[in-house]
Amino acid sequence: MPANMPDDADAAASVVRIRFGIAYDGTDFKGWSRQPGLRTVQGVLEDALATLFRRTGTSPRITVAGRTDAGVHALGQVAHADVDESALAAVARPRRGSEADATPEAALARRLTGIIGADADVVITHAERAPAGFDARFSAVWRRYEYRVADAAALRDPLERRRTVAHPRTLDVTAMDAAARSLLGLHDFAAFCRPREGATTIRTLQSFEWRRAADGVLVASLQADAFCHSMVRALVGACVAVGEGRLAASDPQVLLEAAERTSAFKVMPAKGLVLTEVGYPDDHELEARAGQTRARRELHVDGLIG
DSSP: OOTTSOOHHHHHHTEEEEEEEEEEOGGGSSOSSOOTTSOOHHHHHHHHHHHHTGGGTOOOOEEESOOOOTTOEEEEEEEEEEEEHHHHHHHHSOOTTSOOOSSHHHHHHHHHHHHHOTTOSEEEEEEEEOOTTOOTTTTOOEEEEEEEEEOTTSOOOGGGGGGOEEOSSOOOHHHHHHHHHTTOEEEEOGGGSOOOTTOOOEEEEEEEEEEEOTTSOEEEEEEESOOOTTHHHHHHHHHHHHHHTSSOTTHHHHHHHHTSOOSSSOOOOGGGEEEEEEEOOOGGGHHHHHHHHHHHHHHSOOOOOO
C-alpha cells in the first residue's frame, strides 16, 4: 500500500454516524422509501443532504427505523446517516458574523431545515452523534404507533382531519379494548399482514389498547418489536369491526389463531396512523442488538413497515 493511502481503519475512523429524530405529515408523501418520480420522505431528506454536501463530494444516504407507507405520519421517527468527519466539519463551519452552533450535528440539522423549509411537512427534530454500535433499523427493540378514529360520539376537529379517520357510527371502546388486549404476545400475525414473499409474519405485540380521549376521539396505542406490512391498520380494522358489533370481542383472537388472511374486517386508511416512538436498548447493548436482528433478517426477508 502506498505511504499516502489510508488503510481501512483510518477510513472507518473518519466516518461519523449521525442519529436524526424526524417528524412528518405523511399526507402528501408516497411513503418513506425513495421512488423514482415520486415525492417521499427519504427522497426529500436525501436531496437536502446532497445539496448541503455537494461541495464535499459526498452524498449521504439515510437508514430509517421504520419504513412507513404512503399517508402514514410520524412524530418519533429515527434514522441515521454516515458522513465523513471532514465533510461534516465543512458544512457545519459557522459563516462569517454568525454564532456557532453547540455541535456540528446541531449545525447540520439547522442547515438541513433551511434547505427543506422551516414550514415544511417534514421536520428534523434533532441530530446528534450516534453512540458506538447504533443502527437506526437493526438496534431498535420496539416501535410504537397511535391510530385516531373520530366516531359519532367524538368532537370533529377540522385541524386534526389529516391524522384522524372519521367514522359515522358510535363505537364500543370497551369491546375494542378487550379485543386488542387478547392479541398480545408472540404470534404469527398472518391474518393481519399483507403477504410478502419470503417474509415472516411472526411478531411480538407488546401492548395494544384503546381509550377515548377528552375530545371523544378513540385512540389506539400499539407497540411491537416490529410490524409487518399493513399490520397496524389491519389490527385497528379488526377492532373497529368489534366496536361496530360486526365481530365479537373474541373474534380477532380466533382469526389470529387461524393465521390466514381474511376479509372479515377492513384495513383502515393510512391517514389515522402515526409512528410516535422507537425504542432502543442501553448504549452498551446497541451493537449486540443490531447483530441479533441482522441474523434474523438473513433467515427471513423482513420489512419494518408499520
